[in-house]
Amino acid sequence: MPISVDDVMQLLCHLSQVKGMKAAVKHSAQGALLAGATALLGGLMGGPPGIAVGGAFGGLLGAWMTAGQFRPVPQILLELPPAEQKKLYDEAVVVISHLDWTDIAQLTALVMGNAGLQQKLTAVLINYLSKELRAEIQYGE
Template structure:
């Protein structure tokens, strides 16, 4: 029986949620720039105390700017990927798991949930796909 893409993506989504794998949508660089700029300006205006105040204000501003811009990989897979991208990801995952010989979901689900090597192979494949194909940045 062929492996159903939707079921595989749900299993992968559970694994990425369990490991708390998230992506940022191009906001980390902006946040660093805001934080650095306010710290620099604070340092120019107030010396060492200005550095601390500017850095604090910048960090708060950067945090407010990035609110809601970090999302789980599961959300990306289930809501933003096209069917074509899901199929590509499925093929890459199955290729990464070829050493385990999964033939159908009845074999694959226990493998995903109970085998650390299989989980690492899947996570590496998903992270590679999200960063290289979808041009998103993974947050540790």
């Protein structure tokens, strides 16, 4: 049976919810831009010492501003644009393509009943979140 992108997203959402996965997506480009802008402003106002003070202040402010708030992974997955969902789908379908199932409930039951499949799909999910979204992952409530 062909596996749809929506079915795989539902499966990954269920798996990540059971595992209690949360992720914080960091926006490092915004922090770097802020640090550079405050260094420039400090340099214009105070010369070379102003660059140091502005850069340090901007770096701290940028780090504070871009520290992501942890959100449930299912929420992050459902908010992904279709192209990103397809990337994740392509990686996950390799793990589950050999399974024989009729609907998403049966597919979910097959995966949740097999620790090896859970581990492989969790690894795919962690790899995607950390490499593609540069997210920090946390487990538990």
